[in-house]
Amino acid sequence: MEKIAFNDLGAQYRHLKDEIDKGIADVISDCHFISGPQTEELEKELCSYTGRKYCVSTSNGTDALLMPLMAKGIGAGDAVFVPAFTFFATAEVASFLGATPVFCDVDEDTFNMNPKSLEKQIKKVLEEGKLKPKAVIAVDLFGQPADFTEIEPLCKKYGLFLMEDAAQGFGGAIGSRKACSFGDVSATSFFPAKALGCYGDGGAIFTDDEEIYRLLVSIRVHGKGSFKYENVRIGLNARLDTLQAAILLPKLHEFDKETQHRNWAASRYAELLKDKYRVPVLKDGFFSSYGYYTLKAESEEQRSKIMDALKAAGVPTMIYYPLPLHLQKVYAPLGYREGDLPVSEKLSKTVFSLPMHGYITEDVINYICATLQNI
Numbered sequence: 615m616e617k618i619a620f621n622d623l624g625a626q627y628r629h630l631k632d633e634i635d636k637g638i639a640d641v642i643s644d645c646h647f648i649s650g651p652q653t654e655e656l657e658k659e660l661c662s663y664t665g666r667k668y669c670v671s672t673s674n675g676t677d678a679l680l681m682p683l684m685a686k687g688i689g690a691g692d693a694v695f696v697p698a699f700t701f702f703a704t705a706e707v708a709s710f711l712g713a714t715p716v717f718c719d720v721d722e723d724t725f726n727m728n729p730k731s732l733e734k735q736i737k738k739v740l741e742e743g744k745l746k747p748k749a750v751i752a753v754d755l756f757g758q759p760a761d762f763t764e765i766e767p768l769c770k771k772y773g774l775f776l777m778e779d780a781a782q783g784f785g786g787a788i789g790s791r792k793a794c795s796f797g798d799v800s801a802t803s804f805f806p807a808k809a810l811g812c813y814g815d816g817g818a819i820f821t822d823d824e825e826i827y828r829l830l831v832s833i834r835v836h837g838k839g840s841f842k843y844e845n846v847r848i849g850l851n852a853r854l855d856t857l858q859a860a861i862l863l864p865k866l867h868e869f870d871k872e873t874q875h876r877n878w879a880a881s882r883y884a885e886l887l888k889d890k891y892r893v894p895v896l897k898d899g900f901f902s903s904y905g906y907y908t909l910k911a912e913s914e915e916q917r918s919k920i921m922d923a924l925k926a927a928g929v930p931t932m933i934y935y936p937l938p939l940h941l942q943k944v945y946a947p948l949g950y951r952e953g954d955l956p957v958s959e960k961l962s963k964t965v966f967s968l969p970m971h972g973y974i975t976e977d978v979i980n981y982i983c984a985t986l987q988n989i
């Protein structure tokens with residue numbers, strides 16, 4: 615068996631080499647490195663792909679999460695509800711602005727924010743009266759959209775600003791609604807390892823709200839007013855490089871094909887593993903882009919045993935994520951204890967992800983599954 619990649623970006627490059635090389639060469643010969651025409655073209659195409667009215671491309675996914683919170687003036691004294699089982703950036707952006715992340719537990723099957731836990735935490739914050747509930751950031755973990763059919767009405771009920779962290783969700787859907795179209799604002803990341811990734815850092819924000827869109831465009835370039843050197847608010851330097859936009863365009867054109875391939879790979883994995891392993895579960899009507907393919911072991915010890923055996927057979931695996939956010943050291947002052955969010959804690963001890971990408975072959979999947987069957 616040849617060397618198995620967790621995410622084979624080399625295979626993708628070989629497939630798209632001509633278009634990607636041409637895109638890069640064009641940017642270099644045009645010398646329009648910042649906010650070049652490819653950036654605008656990408657934003658237009660991303661709008662039509664997701665069905666959103668406005669798209670603001672950004673420097674990375676973390677800034678894409680941060681900027682809408684800045685636009686809404688979220689800060690000290692505000693509660694921002696986030697799942698405990700996610701990448702750190704989801705909560706970090708709230709803390710960066712002086713707001714307080716309030717952690718919610720997730721659903722054991724979908725890995726996504728549990729709407730019941732969200733409502734419980736909102737009520738708790740209201741009862742305690744110390745923080746003002748302001749926003750919810752729901753994450754589309756591993757490619758499956760969060761449960762927006764329940765979270766959207768909950769946010770309406772309590773008057774909360776809803777953001778979709780679609781850093782892993784791009785390409786997913788609920789019925790005919792695509793990821794990056796849920797809530798008031800959606801944010802995604804083009805970090806190389808994401809389902810749609812560039813060759814460095816990148817991200818994008820989506821909204822249908824014109825006022826928020828205008829604020830985001832200003833925040834992206836130092837809080838500019840009617841022109842670049844008029845500054846009307848505190849902003850950032852948070853633009854996407856033209857080079858990255860030029861690399862993303864051909865990848866976006868190939869994206870549906872790759873997503874179909876990842877879905878084929880997921881069903882092949884499930885077919886071969888479902889008798890012995892706990893394979894991912896999709897909610898009815900939900901479509902996953904399968905950025906990651908994540909299994910659950912029975913215990914932390916069993917997980918180590920499985921991962922060691924796979925490693926010995928040359929199969930790379932990853933743990934997303936080994937520590938739930940409410941138990942991260944930096945959040946110790948918030949006073950959470952082990953046992954507060956039991957599902958997130960259990961998942962962080964038992965999940966592990968297998969190789970998954972748009973170019974994985976049947977032979978590789980068969981080999982990985984045979985190894986897993988023999989453990």
Ligand SMILES: *Cc1c(COP(=O)(O)O)cnc(C)c1O
Pocket residue numbers: 674675676677700701703704753779781782803804805815816817
């Ligand atoms: C990757 C990721 C981010 C951050 O994106 P960057 O582009 O790395 O800043 C945020 N949230 C989630 C869920 C992610 O997976």
